[in-house]
Amino acid sequence: MSRSIKILMSIVGLSLWGLILGFVFFANQVTGKPQRFSASADGIVVFTGEGIRIKEAARLLKEGRAGKLLISGVNPKIKASELGRVTGLSNKHFDCCVTLGYEAINTLGNANETFEWAQAHDLKSLIVVTSSYHMPRALAELSIAMPETALLSHVVLPTRFQKRAWWTHFDVTFVLVSEYLKFLPAAARVGVKNIQQAWVKDTNAHASMTAN
Numbered sequence: 001m002s003r004s005i006k007i008l009m010s011i012v013g014l015s016l017w018g019l020i021l022g023f024v025f026f027a028n029q030v031t032g033k034p035q036r037f038s039a040s041a042d043g044i045v046v047f048t049g050e051g052i053r054i055k056e057a058a059r060l061l062k063e064g065r066a067g068k069l070l071i072s073g074v075n076p077k078i079k080a081s082e083l084g085r086v087t088g089l090s091n092k093h094f095d096c097c098v099t100l101g102y103e104a105i106n107t108l109g110n111a112n113e114t115f116e117w118a119q120a121h122d123l124k125s126l127i128v129v130t131s132s133y134h135m136p137r138a139l140a141e142l143s144i145a146m147p148e149t150a151l152l153s154h155v156v157l158p159t160r161f162q163k164r165a166w167w168t169h170f171d172v173t174f175v176l177v178s179e180y181l182k183f184l185p186a187a188a189r190v191g192v193k194n195i196q197q198a199w200v201k202d203t204n205a206h207a208s209m210t211a212n
Contacts, residue, residue, distance in 0.1 A: 026183070027176045030133040031166045034155045040065045041125040041152055045114045047107070047138060048073040049131055051086055056156050057129040058087035061097060066127055068097055070117045073104040107134070107186075111141035118149060125150035132157045133179045140186035144193060 044066045046057035054071060061069045071083060084094045104113040118126060130138045132155040142151055166172045 023177065023180050026136070026180050027166050027173075030135070030155075030176070030179075031157075031161050031172075032132075034132065034157055037154050039127065039152045039154075041127045041150070042066060042123040043068040043070065043118060043121065043125075044127045044129060045070045045072055045110075045117070046129040047104075047110045047134065048075070049134065050156070050158055052159070053129055053131060053156050054083070054086050055088065056154070057127075058089050058098075060127060060129070060154065062089065062093070068099065068121060068123070070099045070101055070114060072101040072110045072113045072117075073106075074100045074102050076102050107137055107141050107182075110138065111145040114142060115145040118146060123149070125152065127152045127154050129154045129156060131155070132161065133176055137179065137183040137186050140183065140190050144186075144189060147193075 044057050044060055046053050046069070048054070048071060057069055057071070060066065074083065080094075080100060083098075083100065084091065087094060087098070089098070099117060101110075101113040101117065104110040114126070117123075126142075126149055128135070128138060128142065128151055135153050135155050139151055139153060142149075160169075160172060164172070166176055
């Protein structure tokens with residue numbers, strides 16, 4: 001076996017182990033008990049999915065943690081009155097403070113929809129509400145779409161994650177693996193963007209020093 005093939009196999013092996021260890025870390029993090037949340041912000045955004053997400057976001061709005069709420073990724077077939085009942089908010093509170101976003105069909109769309117809404121209302125900080133396993137990818141996409149906005153994560157632990165170890169149930173493990181594989185490209189884009197920003201900053205700083 002040639003030296004180059006041995007090196008290639010070593011790289012592939014290390015990469016696979018890195019992916020596996022990364023997944024285990026990811027799975028343990030997103031299935032752990034959420035920390036107590038007490039922060040406030042200019043607005044709240046919740047990505048649709050499990051109904052418990054919307055109820056939790058509405059609870060934060062009701063508590064006064066923010067003055068506005070965006071429900072992003074609403075199915076066009078769902079009426080506002082139906083979502084109003086899900087939130088448990090009064091009609092007055094729902095009508096004044098809740099925006100329904102019907103354009104997003106995936107997490108990237110959620111991020112773009114959130115950016116447009118936050119920009120329209122001049123919101124500088126947001127509480128992000130979504131399921132625990134979905135939060136890393138949600139924050140990654142949001143940080144790319146709106147890097148100047150402060151993002152505060154409020155995770156919702158799905159009921160099926162609360163009373164059993166993730167590795168003992170195929171359905172939970174499948175969800176985690178699927179989400180991890182979706183998260184990796186988003187994380188890579190964040191990394192590339194951070195490198196680009198750092199390079200531009202260093203280039204500008206060098207140019208400024210040279211000019212002086």
